[in-house]
Amino acid sequence: MANQTGRGQQAQERLSQVSSHLSGSSSQKGKQALLEKNPDDIVITCALRTPITRGGKGGFKNTASADLLHGAFTALIRRSGIDPSLVEDIAVGTVLAPGGGATEFRAAALAAGFPVTTSCKSLNRQCSSGLQACVDIANAIKAGMIEIGIGAGAESMSSQYGPQAVTEFSELLEGHKEAANCKVPMGVLSEKMAKAKGIPRSEQDKFAASSFQKAVRAQQQGLFDEEIAPLTVKWTDPKTDEEKTITVAKDDGVREGITAESLGKIRPAFSKDGSIHAGNASQISDGAAAVLLMKRSTAQRLGQPIIGKFVQASVVGVPPLLMGVGPAAAIPVVLQKTGLGKNDVDIYEINEAFASQCLYCINELGLDMEKVNPKGGAIAFGHPLGVTGARQVSTLLTELKRTGKKVGVTSMCIGTGMGMAAVWVAE
Amino acid sequence: MLEYRTQGYNGYSVKYSPFFDSRLAVAASANFGLVGNGRVYILGLTPNGIVAEKWFDTQDSLFDTTWSEAHENQLLAASGDGSVKLFDITLSQFPIQSWEEHAREVFAVHWNLVAKDSFLSSSWDGTVKIWNPNASQSLITLPTHSCTYSAAFSPHSPSILSSVSSDSHLRIFDLRTPASACNHLTLNIPIHTPPKPRMGAAAPVGVPPSEALTHDWNKYRDTIVATAGVDRLIRTFDIRAPAAGPVAVLPGHEYAVRRVTWSPHLSDVLLSASYDMTCRVWTDGSAMGAGTIKQENMLQQDPMVLGGGREMGKMVRHTEFATGVDWCLFGAEGWCASTGWDERVMVWDCRAIMH
Numbered sequence: 001m002a003n004q005t006g007r008g009q010q011a012q013e014r015l016s017q018v019s020s021h022l023s024g025s026s027s028q029k030g031k032q033a034l035l036e037k038n039p040d041d042i043v044i045t046c047a048l049r050t051p052i053t054r055g056g057k058g059g060f061k062n063t064a065s066a067d068l069l070h071g072a073f074t075a076l077i078r079r080s081g082i083d084p085s086l087v088e089d090i091a092v093g094t095v096l097a098p099g100g101g102a103t104e105f106r107a108a109a110l111a112a113g114f115p116v117t118t119s120c121k122s123l124n125r126q127c128s129s130g131l132q133a134c135v136d137i138a139n140a141i142k143a144g145m146i147e148i149g150i151g152a153g154a155e156s157m158s159s160q161y162g163p164q165a166v167t168e169f170s171e172l173l174e175g176h177k178e179a180a181n182c183k184v185p186m187g188v189l190s191e192k193m194a195k196a197k198g199i200p201r202s203e204q205d206k207f208a209a210s211s212f213q214k215a216v217r218a219q220q221q222g223l224f225d226e227e228i229a230p231l232t233v234k235w236t237d238p239k240t241d242e243e244k245t246i247t248v249a250k251d252d253g254v255r256e257g258i259t260a261e262s263l264g265k266i267r268p269a270f271s272k273d274g275s276i277h278a279g280n281a282s283q284i285s286d287g288a289a290a291v292l293l294m295k296r297s298t299a300q301r302l303g304q305p306i307i308g309k310f311v312q313a314s315v316v317g318v319p320p321l322l323m324g325v326g327p328a329a330a331i332p333v334v335l336q337k338t339g340l341g342k343n344d345v346d347i348y349e350i351n352e353a354f355a356s357q358c359l360y361c362i363n364e365l366g367l368d369m370e371k372v373n374p375k376g377g378a379i380a381f382g383h384p385l386g387v388t389g390a391r392q393v394s395t396l397l398t399e400l401k402r403t404g405k406k407v408g409v410t411s412m413c414i415g416t417g418m419g420m421a422a423v424w425v426a427e
Numbered sequence: 428m429l430e431y432r433t434q435g436y437n438g439y440s441v442k443y444s445p446f447f448d449s450r451l452a453v454a455a456s457a458n459f460g461l462v463g464n465g466r467v468y469i470l471g472l473t474p475n476g477i478v479a480e481k482w483f484d485t486q487d488s489l490f491d492t493t494w495s496e497a498h499e500n501q502l503l504a505a506s507g508d509g510s511v512k513l514f515d516i517t518l519s520q521f522p523i524q525s526w527e528e529h530a531r532e533v534f535a536v537h538w539n540l541v542a543k544d545s546f547l548s549s550s551w552d553g554t555v556k557i558w559n560p561n562a563s564q565s566l567i568t569l570p571t572h573s574c575t576y577s578a579a580f581s582p583h584s585p586s587i588l589s590s591v592s593s594d595s596h597l598r599i600f601d602l603r604t605p606a607s608a609c610n611h612l613t614l615n616i617p618i619h620t621p622p623k624p625r626m627g628a629a630a631p632v633g634v635p636p637s638e639a640l641t642h643d644w645n646k647y648r649d650t651i652v653a654t655a656g657v658d659r660l661i662r663t664f665d666i667r668a669p670a671a672g673p674v675a676v677l678p679g680h681e682y683a684v685r686r687v688t689w690s691p692h693l694s695d696v697l698l699s700a701s702y703d704m705t706c707r708v709w710t711d712g713s714a715m716g717a718g719t720i721k722q723e724n725m726l727q728q729d730p731m732v733l734g735g736g737r738e739m740g741k742m743v744r745h746t747e748f749a750t751g752v753d754w755c756l757f758g759a760e761g762w763c764a765s766t767g768w769d770e771r772v773m774v775w776d777c778r779a780i781m782h
């Protein structure tokens with residue numbers, strides 16, 4: 001009998017040895033490997049954003065970016081139930097704030113209830129700042145520098161958008177051709193790129209109209225409600241100059257009834273025979289977003305609900321005048337790093353800086369249009385520069401969860417010629 | 428393609444006789460080697476197909492076999508009960524010798540090709556043992572402290588041997604070195620060392636260690652060893668540059684690789700058998716004039732691909748895990764035999780599947 005027990009145990013050991021040969025391939029790449037759950041995964045336990053409102057007109061036109069950030073922080077603490085003293089670092093992406101926003105963002109964190117022991121930095125990688133913030137925090141957790149952190153973004157384009165946001169170029173920089181290209185305005189170079197890459201206005205208008213239509217549909221179905229944290233702010237009525245207190249719970253840039261035909265009537269903004277106009281470019285907007293990141297083992301220990309995981313990011317440089325091709329350059333790199341095929345990805349959130357560049361990237365990569373920005377994009381609800389990267393995380397994860405899908409990519413082009421992309425998995 | 432059914436026994440290893448081009452040995456186990464008897468088959472290749480000339484039954488599963496280099500009728504079997512058994516096919520029923528020293532399953536046996544009076548065994552107990560067929564006890568025990576799936580003598584030197592184990596390391600032992608604290612261990616190469624980064628391709632980062640299941644010495648280039656295992660990659664190493672990482676990396680298998688073996692005829696060609704039920708033929712890209720294949724789109728390329736090697740063909744007839752494969756030493760280059768958990772031994776010409 002004892003012998004038989006020994007036999008059974010030996011068989012069990014041999015079986016587990018063989019099964020470890022089949023499953024124990026942690027170096028394995030591709031979709032299957034991505035879906036595996038490991039204790040050292042970097043996971044997201046809460047991702048949210050304020051509504052995004054129209055610059056100069058919308059609900060946040062009189063709200064400072066640090067106040068928007070404060071709103072995102074307090075909502076994050078409330079929703080996740082995280083003990084603020086456990087958060088070790090916060091990174092905030094922002095583009096326009098003078099001095100990088102470093103001072104007021106640290107103050108916003110303290111005001112939101114984080115103790116003095118929670119550190120805070122601001123960073124600026126142009127339009128990908130929000131994503132860079134999340135990636136910086138994820139990497140710091142991966143490297144063991146911190147255990148829990150927040151990647152965030154905040155931008156008040158109403159108050160801080162304008163020529164003062166760019167320093168005058170020196171003679172040295174002006175004298176270098178490629179360097180001088182870095183200050184060509186986005187609209188102008190995108191116009192040139194649309195022409196060079198042969199993307200007709202009709203296509204751009206069609207793409208822009210569909211972004212509006214998708215966003216309208218999503219808003220009507222309440223698909224943004226889960227990711228949005230409503231914010232109560234002071235707002236000055238432009239007609240009466242009366243200061244009111246309002247609660248903003250919706251993106252107010254989303255307009256109904258937009259069609260390719262109605263967009264076709266708008267005058268081009270950058271040159272007479274151009275193709276880019278206010279209706280097929282991203283809106284100027286205000287908003288904030290925040291993403292709570294930690295290791296899976298930490299989340300399990302704290303009982304935090306895991307909504308997704310961060311897998312990998314990529315960043316690449318492209319010629320400054322072709323900055324719009326950024327996603328087309330960055331997405332293949334991140335797919336290669338993770339061993340994914342383009343069809344393994346269920347949803348692509350590609351920032352719609354301009355319909356022209358987004359369309360170019362989709363065509364260049366040969367992506368299925370159905371998979372790109374299913375709830376619309378920056379053309380419909382706005383592109384608060386430093387926020388977008390962090391905003392895409394909540395937009396992506398809620399949509400993946402709703403549709404029962406798994407793998408998503410967020411990406412955007414970056415002024416001065418770069419592209420960034422990241423792979424996320426919903427759980 | 429010739430086929431033989433090892434009914435009731437799942438194949439674990441097949442070896443061509445070094446003396447006869449028509450004789451094969453197959454180590455097989457009942458119940459997939461989990462529990463039950465083992466059987467070593469002696470198969471003859473005849474004009475009427477494959478016939479079993481003889482078989483020996485054992486109490487426990489058999490995981491590997493190797494022919495004696497000194498005696499045409501003798502062969503070794505590696506047993507799950509920790510024993511190494513020597514059979515003589517002119518005798519019936521029982522082994523002529525059984526060495527019982529290993530504490531756990533013996534997973535590899537290999538005869539020394541140069542000094543033909545010694546052989547080795549490796550085991551899940553974390554040791555490699557060197558034996559003389561005439562001695563009743565092992566001559567040397569080399570610890571690896573890790574489940575050792577595969578060990579082999581160099582075909583070029585009587586005193587150099589190697590092993591790979593579940594700790595993802597390739598170890599080289601030289602018995603001429605003094606048996607000091609390091610137990611003849613001269614090199615300990617991490618198999619998961621990422622290849623050097625190259626222009627135009629993202630550097631592979633964070634390649635994690637994974638169990639190594641098999642390896643083989645190149646028959647022509649005396650410093651080249653191929654390894655493979657759970658991470659599905661076949662790698663070649665040059666033991667003159669142990670810190671340089673792999674010389675070639677060959678991705679393609681969809682599950683763990685159970686066996687690699689270099690061609691006895693061509694210095695750049697190797698065969699593999701895998702849990703993905705295929706046997707594949709590869710060139711490691713080192714043959715003169717093979718050059719590097721042109722990479723059309725670097726972005727689509729697997730960053731682990733290295734050395735210009737490629738898969739030249741695959742045999743897909745097995746319907747369960749392919750576990751053993753071996754080259755015929757004689758006749759036209761390309762004849763080989765394979766076995767697997769589908770209870771089948773197949774003899775085939777790999778030139779027929781190459782493209």
